[in-house]
Amino acid sequence: MFLYDQYFEQKLQQLRDNGSYRYFLEVNKSAQHFPSFYYTNDEGIQRSAVNWCSNDYLCMSTREEVIAKLGFVTHRSGTASSGTRNISGTTIHHKELERTLANWHGKEAALLFNGAYQANVTTLQTLGRQIPDLIFISDARNHASIIEGIRAAGNEKRIFRHNDPAHLEEILQSLEPGRPRLVVFESVYSISGTIAPVKKILEIAKLYNALTYVDEVHAVGLYGENGAGLFEQEGIQDGIDILNGTLSKAIGVFGGYIAAKSTIIDFIRSYGSGFIFTTSLPPAVCSAANKSIQLIRQNPVWRQDLHRNVNLLRDGLRQNGVVFTHNESHITSVPVGDATRCRQVANDLLHQQGIYLQPINHPTVPKGEECLRIIITASHQLKHINHLAFSLGKILNGKNQDHRTEFPAFASAVGNSATED
Ligand SMILES: Cc1ncc(COP(=O)(O)O)c(C=O)c1O
Incomplete structure (x- = not known):
C-alpha cells in the first residue's frame, strides 16, 4: 500500500536536509x-x-495615481471580471491595456494573461502542440516557466549554452532544412542578471528561418527610451516575433502578456488552453496597469x-x-x-x-x-x-x-x- 503522508513528509525532509526548504x-x-x-x-x-x-x-505599486486608479475602477466595475475572456470577461479596460502594450512594444497586438508564467507556459505549449514537428531551441538558463511550457508541449528540444550564439548557430545548422524551429531566450536573466546578445541571436535565428520568442519580464519598464525593454533600447523591436512581459514587476500591478503580430496573437487567443479556460484579470487591475505604463513612459x-x-x-x-x-x-x-x-x-x-x-x-x-x-x-x-x-x-x-x-x-x-x- 502506498503511504502518501509518509512519502510527502520524506520529500519535505529531503529539502530541509539539503537546505533548500522554503521559509x-x-x-x-x-x-x-x-x-x-x-x-x-x-x-x-x-x-x-x-x-x-x-x-x-520603480515603486509603481506604491504610487498614488496607480493606487487611485485601482480603487476608482474597482468601485465602478467591481473586484473581478468573473468570466473568461470569451464568456463575459472582456471589458474596455482589457482592450485598452492590450492596445497600450502592443503600441509600447511596437507590435500589432497583445494578449493578456494572469501572469507572465502563464503566458510563457500557454504560448510555448500551444505553439509546440499546434505546429507540426516544431523543435524548441532554448537557452540553458531559461526561467522555470519556459522550461515548463516546453515540457508541456512535449516536442523535441535542444538547449544552447547560456548566451552563446555560436552554439545556437551550431544547433540550427544541424537541423533538417525546412523543419519549423523556435528560439527561446530571455533578455535580462532573472538571477544572474546577465544580458543576452539579442541582436546576434536574432540575426542567427533569421538566417536559419527560426521563429523567435523572448521573455522580457525583468526588462520591461527599465530599459529603452519609453521603458519598453531591452529590445526598445537596442532598436530591434521589429525583429522579435513574440515578446513576453509581466505587469507584476516594474509595472507594479499584476498579470502578464505577450505582444506579436496580429496573426500570432489571434492564434494563441484561439488555441491556447491557458488563455481560454481561465477567468480574466479584474478590470481595475488592467486599468491600473495601463495607468502605470503611461506614467513609466512619461517619467x-x-x-x-x-x-x-x-x-x-x-x-x-x-x-x-x-x-x-x-x-x-x-x-x-x-x-x-x-x-x-x-x-x-x-x-x-x-x-x-x-x-x-x-x-x-x-x-x-x-x-x-x-x-x-x-x-x-x-x-x-x-x-x-x-x-x-x-x-x-x-x-x-x-x-x-x-x-x-x-x-x-x-x-x-x-x-x-x-x-x-
Ligand atoms: C524570467 C521570468 N519569467 C517569467 C516570470 C513569471 O512572471 P509572473 O510573476 O508575471 O508570472 C518570472 C518571475 O516571476 C521571471 O523571473
Missing part, C-alpha cells in the same frame, strides 16, 4: 515607507526591515534613478570587499555557493541588521551556485545602500556579529517599529 517571511509592505516593511519574528515581536528583493523596481527619471542606484550599490559593495558577478543589468548577484550558508547569511542580515535578502537556492539555481540576489529600487537611499554594503562585507568576510550599534543610520533606515505602517 516564507511575512513582508508587510508599507506604500508610504517603501522599501521598509514590517514582519513578526519567531518570538512574536513586530520588527521592521528594508526590502532588498522586491521586483517593484524616464525613475529609470535613471534606478540605474544610478545600481551603480551606487556596486560601488558600495566594492568598497566593502563584497564580490558580485559582473553584468550590465540592474540585478546584482552575490555568489555564496552553499545553501545552508546562504540561508545563514540571510538570517543574520535580517535578524541582526534589519536587511531582507532572500537566499536563492536550488532548484532556482543549480547546486553550488547558491547566491544572494540584490534587487535595488528607485526608492532605496544612500543610507540603505551603505548599510547593506557594510553589513554584507562584515558577514561574508567572516566577522559575523551584531553590529547594530555601529550603524548610526540603522534606526532611520529601517524605522523603529511596525507603527510606520
